[in-house]
Amino acid sequence: EDKVVQSPLSLVVHEGDTVTLNCSYEVTNFRSLLWYKQEKKAPTFLFMLTSSGIEKKSGRLSSILDKKELFSILNITATQTGDSAVYLCAVEARGSNYKLTFGKGTLLTVNP
Amino acid sequence: GAGVSQTPSNKVTEKGKYVELRCDPISGHTALYWYRQSLGQGPEFLIYFQGTGAADDSGLPNDRFFAVRPEGSVSTLKIQRTERGDSAVYLCASSLKGTGPDTQYFGPGTRLTVL
Numbered sequence: 001e002d003k004v005v006q007s008p009l010s011l012v013v014h015e016g017d018t019v020t021l022n023c024s025y026e027v028t029n030f031r032s033l034l035w036y037k038q039e040k041k042a043p044t045f046l047f048m049l050t051s052s053g054i055e056k057k058s059g060r061l062s063s064i065l066d067k068k069e070l071f072s073i074l075n076i077t078a079t080q081t082g083d084s085a086v087y088l089c090a091v092e093a094r095g096s097n098y099k100l101t102f103g104k105g106t107l108l109t110v111n112p
Numbered sequence: 113g114a115g116v117s118q119t120p121s122n123k124v125t126e127k128g129k130y131v132e133l134r135c136d137p138i139s140g141h142t143a144l145y146w147y148r149q150s151l152g153q154g155p156e157f158l159i160y161f162q163g164t165g166a167a168d169d170s171g172l173p174n175d176r177f178f179a180v181r182p183e184g185s186v187s188t189l190k191i192q193r194t195e196r197g198d199s200a201v202y203l204c205a206s207s208l209k210g211t212g213p214d215t216q217y218f219g220p221g222t223r224l225t226v227l
Contacts, residue, residue: 004154034215034216036218040220041201041203041220041221041223042116042203042218042219042220042221043155043203043218044218045215045216045217045218048215088154088155090154090155097160097167097168098143098145098160098207098214098216099145099157099160099168099171100145100147100155100157100216101157102147102154102155102156103154104152104153104154105154
């Protein structure tokens with residue numbers, strides 16, 4: 001059974017701090033790893049990672065995948081209160097009909 | 113363009129009742145997924161449609177749950193004889209073709225509460 005573990009489960013920081021969120025996985029026939037941001041109900045797509053060692057970047061957010069050690073990190077620099085959300089990590093396996101297996105998420109709270 | 117939409121946004125029902133939840137995917141997306149998210153958990157897969165057919169319904173918890181997508185666009189998730197344990201947020205996602213690394217875009221969900 002595919003498994004995704006995120007850590008920490010929750011995190012409280014001050015505006016301007018840098019945070020690193022972790023995602024480790026066990027999946028047969030890995031295809032891709034995705035990060036989503038969930039503020040109210042709808043998860044919003046952030047990144048899709050398929051290759052090791054290639055950093056994806058969007059503004060203050062960046063992510064990288066290590067397929068040898070089976071983990072990914074999501075970095076947020078110069079955090080803002082608007083970054084407060086649950087960050088979800090999910091993996092997709094080949095032959096799985098493209099369904100995503102999610103971790104429980106990391107609840108990030110950025111205080112002013 | 114419009115994203116994935118879901119109606120209703122909230123549904124409160126009594127134990128034993130029947131409910132229908134609707135999903136309108138992004139126009140042109142052939143793949144559609146339903147997930148269920150309980151409090152403090154990540155979304156869990158329920159069913160996947162490619163076009164009109166259910167390509168994978170392995171996540172449906174039991175035969176009280178059923179979903180259709182008759183014209184390959186809008187989908188309806190149907191739950192019979194609802195139980196309190198069915199209370200959750202039901203999320204729908206769509207992707208362009210459902211083949212290869214293909215980003216799934218989520219709707220805002222329907223929060224179902226079974227009293």
